[in-house]
Amino acid sequence: MTVYLYYGEDSYSLNQRIDYLVNQNVHAQWRAFNYVKLSGNEKNIATKVFTEVMTLPFGEGNKIIHTDSDSLIGSLSNEDNNQELENQLSRIPSSNILLITGNKKPDSRRTVVKTILKYAQQEEFTLVPSWDKKGIVNLIGKYAAIHQVKLTPDVTDYLAEAIGNNAARANSEFAKLAVYTSGKIISIEEVKQLVGNHNTDYIKLTIAMLRNHPILAILQVSKLLDNNEHPLKIVATLTSIFRTWLITKAGIETKLSDTKIVEIAELKNPKRLYYLKDEVKFVGVQKLKNSLTLLVQLEAELKSGVDNLTSRIAEISTI
Template sequence: MPIHLIWGDDYEASNREIQEIIGRVIDPVWKSFNYSQIDGNDPKQNFRALEEVQSAPLGNGGRIVLVRRSPFCNVCSIELANKLEQAIKLIPDNTHLILNNSNKPDKRLKTTKLIQKNIESNPLSKEKSFNLPLPWDINGQRKLVNNIANKLNLKMDNETIDLLVESIGNDSSLINTELQKLTLLAEANNKILNKEESTKITQELVKQSTQNQSTNALEIAGILIKGEKCIALNKIKSLLENGEPALRVIATLTGQARGWLWVHLLDSQQKLDIKEIAKLAGIANPKRIFVIRKQIHGQSFEALLELMKKLLKIEASIKSGTNPIDSFKDNLLTESKILTNN
């Protein structure tokens, strides 16, 4: 009776883990009979999931019941909890229940304790969490890039990883897509034939791939800091209409705003040299500090913080499914203390 508890806000990584389980457990020939995906927001479907996991697979391979937005470890009714307690004893050894939710399991719930007891006692059961690093967690973003690169059998030095972090930010899906594109570029340039060998991704290759997009987004950041919101919105609209991913744009803007905040804060707190400021702010190239100081000259910390809040709201709005340009308009055009001079 294997149970897989997969949670966290990194949807891309969670989906990769789920697909790996599916590929390992299910015989492709029998997938239409042995794979079910359930919407956990529908109470009736949750009860159906618990009925289905009690069935043995047909033909070869195993069976999987996947519950997206699973309520079992977060908000679970008494009736559903009682049904889980009955069903968990009847799940066949070759039928797998995957419970997926973006939220952390509530350890106080009876159902969570029951599931975790199963995970501890069954070597085939697993709990895995996939959380995106916060926008200001540079080390976490570096680790995210490195982990995805390892899965794709890529080699990169620290400077190349920093360049990707600056260009993309903490979006797991975009990082994965960009690294796959870079892999194709590297293989085309080097005519790599042996797929067993790690592909090396260089700084030059990353610059070749991301330079135009990053430069445009950085130009927009410079316009925003001047308070010219309508001009910035027109340029954002143009980028999106030309196929630039909205999350890449917002990642670049957020990264720039984060750098402004850190440099403003560190400059106002104590006298530090640029290398110390760059290290504390997570900026790979210390020479960027001089550029940032010029950009934020005359800006208040409160105004920069307000811009950062708006950008984070835009990111959350886009990820929730709102039309990207509407997300930018709704948040950037609202009245606030945004970018007022001291």
Template structure:
């Protein structure tokens, strides 16, 4: 059946793709015999997976071997490379071999070059949170797959509420599909607003508090977000996207651009109608202030990924960010 290599940060999208490939490959009646998953924390996982891939399937259907979170495309000892080459050249037509990783393959490695020659490689990366136009297209695509009709205002609402979280997007649209029932008229923003969990809305309130220099309110919102189990990195991602958007708009204005369509295009603003309100919001904000924000947020993201205490890290940076916008 072939060799597949899925990689990227979007674990939910990878899980969905794995599920679809497995359904296409394995007979459900013989799944316990013909499906094997090997995790990277097993010392000899690679060799075991390659050996199992050479085994003919039992009963009907094909064999499906999944090597999850593999490091084959990041580091590969010579003896493992030899085994990989031998397996790929003799892989039975009745076997589907799948490798997945959250890390981008290293194109300099022989193992990666071998996979590039023989495998179907697919990337599953999250859309950057500031690319709202691409996120809106993703919302539209998933809605079409579910045969769910949404107005443009509803698509914009879901885009802003869910952001680039594909798992929540799927969940929210499936919920809206049940709500829509047999109705033929597209759902609008008014209809879906009470139903959609707006995970980014509190983060946007946090942004507003920071931009207004309201330290106490910002700290309270940070505490609320953490109580709601909102991932700290997602909070940072929303703030980065929104402040980047505002910086682009301010830079275009400073450069003398007066065409709103050009400003919206440069800032990748999905709904150009929002530009009027954003320009009003930014009237009392300087480019220098916005430029000081992004390094602080990137430093916050780095510290969180290094395992810093989420509460302390978010509170500290919230105070520093508010100080940027406080009028002296």
């Protein structure tokens, strides 16, 4: 197979798979020549992709041409060129691989996509929904098995809550636990010392901000920083939560249907709306708007080197 299509929202697992494919096929000493990544910023990207993929590798090993699906398929918008596309795909040298990646599966209704799918080996990397407890427990079990860490049910439940659907963090935390346990069963007390529960910390922080408890909010921010959470990561998480709250509250006040609120808020689990409504029951739209404005301002300040994290969090908590 000379064409691979990888797609999905689990970017960590997808990138791990890319690294594996490259390491298996491209000789390390010739990687600079034989792993060619063409981005959407390139002009005439389709032409460049197929020029590269028809050119034999330098030295030892195979050659991989890596591009993103939106850019490649977008540049192949002329359906009249489909026969030419099929001819090119069918003539890719056996030493070469065309790797196409994206965060979603291309629209298979399009003729050019149908042609690509005809030649491609597909692999999907689905992100476990944050509300899917069983799926998250399975994710925890997967990385426990990879790193040969023995878990008791209470430890599994704690790690599922603490790590959530973050595959990158799961891999990192289990690598650490594997060194610590050396094959022995680890207790819940030991795990709590080694693996912080950032999800619970974020819940406490956002509720403190929403309920106007600045001192508690500052304490929670300090706790996240002590656990090596990056300030920009904290702000990004808060922005996402406050955006969802604002959409929910505005939707309620304008009497939008639950279906429409779920759509606008991009909720993957419609049942979550019930809990969101309860969280914003006694909060005004203006407070949420002002909070979101300050979070956007805080992000810009942090990116420019001004560290106003604690003071801005306190300010939002007093609106």
